[in-house]
Amino acid sequence: xxxxxxxxxxxxxxxxxxxxxxxxxxxxxxxxxxxxxxxxxxxxxxxxxxxxxxxxxxxxxxxxxxxxxxxxxxxxxxxxxxxxxxxxxxxxxxxxxxxxxxxxxxxxxxxxxxxxxxxxxxxxxxxxxxxxxxxxxxxxxxxxxxxxxxxxxxxxxxxxxxxxxxxxxxxxxxxxxxxxxxxxxxxxxxxxxxxxxxxxxxxxxxxxxx
Amino acid sequence: xxxxxxxxxxxxxxxxxxxxxxxxxxxxxxxxxxxxxxxxxxxxxxxxxxxxxxxxxxxxxxxxxxxxxxxxxxxxxxxxxxxxxxxxxxxxxxxxxxxxxxxxxxxxxxxxxxxxxxxxxxxxxxxxxxxxxxxxxxxxxxxxxxxxxxxxxxxxxxxxxxxxxxxxxxxxxxxxxxxxxxxxxxxxxxxxxxxxxxxxxxxxxxx
Numbered sequence: 001x002x003x004x005x006x007x008x009x010x011x012x013x014x015x016x017x018x019x020x021x022x023x024x025x026x027x028x029x030x031x032x033x034x035x036x037x038x039x040x041x042x043x044x045x046x047x048x049x050x051x052x053x054x055x056x057x058x059x060x061x062x063x064x065x066x067x068x069x070x071x072x073x074x075x076x077x078x079x080x081x082x083x084x085x086x087x088x089x090x091x092x093x094x095x096x097x098x099x100x101x102x103x104x105x106x107x108x109x110x111x112x113x114x115x116x117x118x119x120x121x122x123x124x125x126x127x128x129x130x131x132x133x134x135x136x137x138x139x140x141x142x143x144x145x146x147x148x149x150x151x152x153x154x155x156x157x158x159x160x161x162x163x164x165x166x167x168x169x170x171x172x173x174x175x176x177x178x179x180x181x182x183x184x185x186x187x188x189x190x191x192x193x194x195x196x197x198x199x200x201x202x203x204x205x206x207x208x209x210x
Numbered sequence: 211x212x213x214x215x216x217x218x219x220x221x222x223x224x225x226x227x228x229x230x231x232x233x234x235x236x237x238x239x240x241x242x243x244x245x246x247x248x249x250x251x252x253x254x255x256x257x258x259x260x261x262x263x264x265x266x267x268x269x270x271x272x273x274x275x276x277x278x279x280x281x282x283x284x285x286x287x288x289x290x291x292x293x294x295x296x297x298x299x300x301x302x303x304x305x306x307x308x309x310x311x312x313x314x315x316x317x318x319x320x321x322x323x324x325x326x327x328x329x330x331x332x333x334x335x336x337x338x339x340x341x342x343x344x345x346x347x348x349x350x351x352x353x354x355x356x357x358x359x360x361x362x363x364x365x366x367x368x369x370x371x372x373x374x375x376x377x378x379x380x381x382x383x384x385x386x387x388x389x390x391x392x393x394x395x396x397x398x399x400x401x402x403x404x405x406x407x408x409x410x411x412x413x414x415x416x417x
Contacts, residue, residue, distance in 0.1 A: 005309060005312075006309055006311070007312070009309055009312040009313055010312045010316035011316065012316065013312075013313055013316030013317050013320060014319045014320040016320065017316075017319075018323050021324040035320075036317070038287065038288035038291065039314060039317045039318075040265055041262055041265055042288055042292050042313060043257070044261050044266075044292065045262075045291075045292030045293065047254050047257050047258075049296065049298060049299075051250055051251075054246070068239075071239050071240065071243040075246050075247040078246070079248070082255070083254075087255075090255075090259060096255060105216060109216035109220045110220070110248050113221075113404070114223050114241060114245040116403060117227040118245070120400040121228065121230060123394065123397035124231055124401075126397060130390070130394070140379060140383045141383075144383045144384075144390070145387065146387070149391070151387070151390075151395070152394055155392075155395045174388055174392070176349050176353075177381055177388075178385045178389070180353020181353055181354075181357045181378075181381040181384065181385030183337060183353070184354045184355075184357025184361070184378070185357060185361075185385075187331060187334050187354070188358060188361050190327070191331070193326045194326050194327065196319075196322070197318075197319040197323045198319075200315060209308055209311075209312070
């Protein structure tokens, strides 16, 4: 019961999705769309588990006065303030992304700058990692270094100032040798995903039940 | 006025994140933890407002978008599975959440087959099946095949396979270098965006 029913559910849903792909006629045709809607609904409930875990761990930290507990207060306060703003926006405008709402205010002036700056910060770390890692000791390392330099220089105006053919060379690298290797990797990944999906549907891969 | 306050908040948070370049400090930790809390609330609100509400609540309780009564009643199934997912809150019946996990895994596995074949495998193979009438096309075909040979570990890497594998490694290194350069430029672009925000929107230094 604890293993057989989940395996049967996985098998049935997986087979329905595959069959409806090849037979897109009613009543099977509608089943795929229906299952995708169900998928989104269940994921919505799953998010509640994640939020519960986040809040629970931070509240426990606050109650125990664990090291760094004031930051846990920031997490909880940020969460509750955004939730309150979202519910208020939803209740008053029936549109969560209503322009000029308190929710969009938090999104515009907190989430967007925080997210963009977090990723911008990576520019420094990626550059310092490259400085340490890029050593032209072997043919492979040299290729990596030279290609990266061409792509970086070819995408900025100074690259064209150095050599007018650099932007064209950069485009060629992206379109031919880079695309060739990526195609090989994508084909391999697709074949691996198909094989793993078949194992899951047939019940040979059961680690998700542990 | 609210715009000015918002800009100051955004500028403060931007500087707090950038302060990590010096070293880990309370300002960075504050901004980092705020990001976690605010993003979690945003994710849950967004999912419920744009997925669960229009797909479950509106058709089921208000009849919007449901063609028939059967369409409304059938929604009890995903609702039940969603509630089963929450059974993890109760250790005695926590195993029931496996049913909901099985549903999502089954759908994802089904899509893993059809989506990968239709969206990745066939288009990539089709893009490789080109006439060998130019150097670019020859490079494309040789690059794809040699990359696949490099990742083919089921046979010993010797003889012709070793040569193909070595060639594949060269293509892979070029691809990694190009991807690295591309990623760096994307991050630099974000960095410029943040610096422009500080100089233009906040300090009004740039006109």
